[in-house]
Amino acid sequence: MKDTVEIRWHGRGGQGAKTAALLLADVAFKTGKYVQGFPEYGPERMGAPITAYNRISSSPITVHSNIYEPDYVVVVDESLLDSIDVTKGLSPDGAVIINSTRSKEEIEEHLHGYQGAVYTVDAKEISIKALGKNYPNSPMLAATVAVSKVMEREEFLTEMKASFQHKFAKKPEVIDGNMMALEMAFEAAK
């Protein structure tokens, strides 16, 4: 793994891309890393495109700029592919991970000739199967960890479970569903 891994998230306001970036920072922090998780704010409104970023490193991070040449790009809403060049600056040694029902081949046509790896994850299907609701951000988080290998699978799942147990202390019945969504997405992105 490179010393610093840089990840860019594309989503729409309200879908939880910023939350996913902050969750990734959280879980990477718990495994002993130096982390950054930060959003880029435009005119905020539900449905507007938003960008969020992660830097994860084994040494302290001082850079405070946005990320223009990421190692990984995560697209939480595939409708953004028509309006945003999501793979702009993306390392050909990295990967783009897209929430989509479409096949990799169909998606590739929309990626401006990106030469690196392309992963599609049907986060909606996974979320509905595991949780009964469409919360695409946690499956996309698991897929991102699976593809980027910023931490081991077991480490990730253990930390996420601890985090869910804290977050859902008053409704423990949803913890299993959330864990299942993570595991399914992890498998789907392998």
Added chain:
Amino acid sequence: MAIRERLSGNEAVAYAIRQVNPDVMPAFPITPSTEIPQYVANYIANGEIDTEFIHVESEHSAMSATIGASAAGARAITATSSCGMALMWEELYVAASNRLPIVLALVNRALSGPININADHSDSMGARDTGWIQIYAESNQEVYDNFIQAFPIAEDKRVHLPVMVCQDGFITSHGVENILLVEDDKVKNFVGEYEPEHYLLNEAEKMAIGPYAVSNYYMETKRAQRQAMINAREVILEVAARFEEMTGRRYSFFEEYQMEDAEYAVVIIGSAAGTCKAAVDEIRSATGKKVGLIKIRVFRPFPEEEIAKALSKVKAAAIMDRSEMFSATSGPLGAEIRAALYQAHSTVDVVNYFYGLGGRDITVSDFEKVYQKLETIAQTHVVTDMYTYIGLRSTQSEEV
């Protein structure tokens, strides 16, 4: 043992407020500082602190209520940004001239217009002449550390001045980073109990705060404020030394990064200093060129002699301003640094760049170009484009 955490800059300031447990916090929400009173309100609602939170109808009222509480003898704080602080304008002067040790968490944001919610320093730089001490931060760690140090600085009997603890909106306020927190009891011990010397609720000492002063008295008041700002210099260093004893983290008026042998220096304030440090590291490891950085922490009082000394051996320096002052010449930092260099009879070649206005991003490669430019200036001793905007998009771009 320090507590290893990851927090946003706003969370870090709120955490420090919880640890200090001030008596009164009047506040009015404005992006990007809103989270600070929001988190503090949570601490209060959860019974973790007993701060009196005052819901006010504007920032004018927020600062007025903070002044009232501080004059009464309370440890009083508030938080704001941008136009919020602009609406406090009149009261900023009242707080400083009445020598009230208020601490203000300022989350720097551009002033209108066009209306914009992102980071630049136009709000605090506009307030540089109000008589407040100003301390700036590069990171979440620094804003947390500065916030804790602000209380013993403001409340010192040699100072008695309000302190503005500044951080860059969104970049640090909403960015989550690693941070080392100090234990509650150590923070409480560090700031101590606030024991005001003169205050309105003291029955034994009848006094007025904020009365009219005729010309015969006004000027002496200003000279006394000036003296307090001069005294603040030693107090800031004393508090920093005490803080270093507690945490091992060293603070001064500014940070010198790779300056021991530097030939080319950038002078900058705030979060972009971290980005510039990465450029310094890359240039030094790739080319061996002697580049360095001075990051201003304390802008008021201004460390004139120390800065001139720190820049005395460089061949060329770029002063970086994150706000305009529309003099049609320098930015606020540019003007101060050049005055300091003139006073020290320095002949170092200087350029003054404007960057990051309204949140415009500045990158490692932007700083690499700045250092390249400094090298050219040092070779030719010709300074072209003395005042330059970095990262402009238009055809009139003066980009370096």
